[in-house]
Amino acid sequence: MSKPGQHVISRLRQMILSGELESGQRLAEIPTAEQLGVSRTPVRIAFRTLEQEGLLTKLSGRGYMVRQVTQAEISGSIEVRGVLEGLAARQAAENTLSKAQTNELRELLKQGDDLFAKGSINEQDLAIYHDMNQRFHQIIIEASLNPAIAEALSRNEHLPFASVSALAFDRNNLVQEYRRFNFAHMQHHAVFDAIHNGQGSRAEAIMREHANATHGYAKIFSQMEKNGEKMHVLNNINSII
Amino acid sequence: MSKPGQHVISRLRQMILSGELESGQRLAEIPTAEQLGVSRTPVRIAFRTLEQEGLLTKLSGRGYMVRQVTQAEISGSIEVRGVLEGLAARQAAENTLSKAQTNELRELLKQGDDLFAKGSINEQDLAIYHDMNQRFHQIIIEASLNPAIAEALSRNEHLPFASVSALAFDRNNLVQEYRRFNFAHMQHHAVFDAIHNGQGSRAEAIMREHANATHGYAKIFSQMEKNGEKMHVLNNINSII
DNA sequence: TATGCATAAATTGGATCCAATATTTATATT
DNA sequence: AATATAAATATTGGATCCAATTTATGCATA
Missing domain, CATH: 1.10.10.10 (Winged helix-like DNA-binding domain superfamily/Winged helix DNA-binding domain)
Structure with missing residues (x-):
């Protein structure tokens, strides 16, 4: 036991x-x-x-x-995560990344490039990208050197406002998911470049837009809600994050 | 008992x-x-x-x-509060204030005008302004219709990043505190105007700058820390908020 | 005197009993 | 049949005992 x-x-x-x-x-x-x-x-x-x-x-x-969460709460949480991760990106740019952080971010981006180079993805690719994405965001939050960001985020970490990242909720439509995640991956590139060049405001703006892409999933939940389907929200959300 | x-x-x-x-x-x-x-x-x-x-x-x-908080944590928390309250101001502007909210905000601003019209303040004035300020910020957070903001904020509500608001920590220097709070009051006016006119981005920017003014107090704490003075941080912070 | 080991103390973690409270159900009354 | 009242049930809240773990202490040894 x-x-x-x-x-x-x-x-x-x-x-x-x-x-x-x-x-x-x-x-x-x-x-x-x-x-x-x-x-x-x-x-x-x-x-x-x-x-x-x-x-x-x-x-x-x-x-x-x-807890039951409504679609409005999900959308609100996406916005909150957006400003917090945006702040993290800004402060990471202001602080300058460590060599180790720069290397790991570059390696993650490289792996993503390879993943999307094929022009299509399968479920396993999504699972891989999920882990890579989480790590990418984690590094930036750490690089902000602002523990209050992680603290504020932790309150909502189980909720669905996460950055666009991982296992698609609607895995049947892998073509659409390829577009979605490939675009998110390009945003990762842009965020990294901005941070690396010390462009704090730019990094923040891109990161906020990046987070907003998650609203697409919120809409899917909303549709399910209207159809009366059971919304295992926390479950699905967590898979997406 | x-x-x-x-x-x-x-x-x-x-x-x-x-x-x-x-x-x-x-x-x-x-x-x-x-x-x-x-x-x-x-x-x-x-x-x-x-x-x-x-x-x-x-x-x-x-x-x-x-818990012991360092000056770095205090500064980080101020930034977090800034983006969260900034988001609240933006969303409040996008949602349009209710009549009751508009009236109460106007009334609070009017009372502030009267308070600062004298050209100086005393300790009692600061206590009054403290309550008014708290209410002002609370209304905007409510008007955002985004409960995730209050939820994220609650994690740090005891920490010192609060908006510039209330009882001065260094109450001996009332001339300086007059300038500080009068300026904060003018920012309140600007935030209200932006929200009232539906200028979300503007409201957000002003609110973020407004929160940053609190950094001035963080510096005072930092100075105390260097002098080896005991930092009843949570206590003092809470009085300031 | 410094170090390692064994013992003692402090502290949290879990289980169970009793008390208090809120909710639900049943009953009686109109 | 509707409502008010009372009993029963469900549920949490608090106190206390025992167990497990971690930290602190003291003592022997080099």
Whole structure:
């Protein structure tokens, strides 16, 4: 049996993000504790932590609920991420990248070039690009030397406003996804160039536009919502990020 | 005796923000529980909550510590608040203010005009302006209709990057504070005008500049730090906000 | 005197019991 | 049948005990 403790939080978080616990589903301490094979104490702490992370909503007197997010909230979150990552790009440009950061960013861009050179992508390519994209953004946030950015971002990291990056939600349309991600990749090039040349304002502007591309996915969710389809939002979102 | 429960969190938070618990001070569950007259359980939950709020730092195996913030973190936080409040101003302009919001903002600006018309301010004026300023910013954040902004801001609300607003830290120099706050007040006018005229980009730019004015206070803290003075940062910051 | 090891102390983590509160259900009354 | 009231249920909140882990201390040894 896996170690208990802090792991209850991770386990519940993973269950929410994977969609195993559906958006809107109610959770009470006792049944959850029994299900996980632990006592109420760690579950209580986990619920409060996940509530603060924005993954659970408290229902006074009736337990907790897996948070439901509306399309408006998704769009708003995309905007927030845009300005925060834009600030990161600006400050990274002002601070100058370290040699190691420059090298790793160049390597990531190179790998992306190879990926898109074929003129088409498959699901595996998307998975690869997903990881590369995450790393790309992470480096820039680190290079900003502003821990407050990561702190502000962490509140919403499970939400869908992420930069255009990874596994397409609608994987059936790989032609469209190729265009989408190839364009995002070109934006990465532009962001890097601006940062590398110390053009803070330019880097910020491109990064904000880059983040806005994610609105396309928000629209897909919106459409699903209208069609009455179940919106495993947190799940899908997380795949996209 | 006051009701226990959720109040342990509020009490500890207030003790930290007021400076009663000094920055860097260690806190353990048992002594804290005894001091507050409760059991360990609510204290445990409170510690984790306050850690997530950024008020406590966990020391593995040695309890918790009231968070210490460096001057660099303060400056970084000011920048973060700048872009978030800038976004709020932009979106408020795009959404159009409600009649009630327009009226209240106008009333606040009018009261500010009266306050600064005298050509000087005293401590009481600063306290009044503090409340007015908070309300001014709150309305704009609400008018953005973007809850993600408030959510991202909440993570840092106890930190010092706030908009130039309120009780001067260095209250002895009231002439300088008059200039500082009068200028901030004029920026409020400009932000309102831009929002009212639907000029989103302009509103955002002014708001960002407005937030940057707070850097002046960060420098004061920096100076104190160099002089080896104790930096009750959270306390002072909170008074300034 | 410095260092490594063993022991003691401090501290958090988990489980369980009891208390308080809010919600739901059932019942009686009009 | 609708409503108010009361009982029952569900659920969280707090206290306390025990376990596990980490840190601090002291002692022996080189």
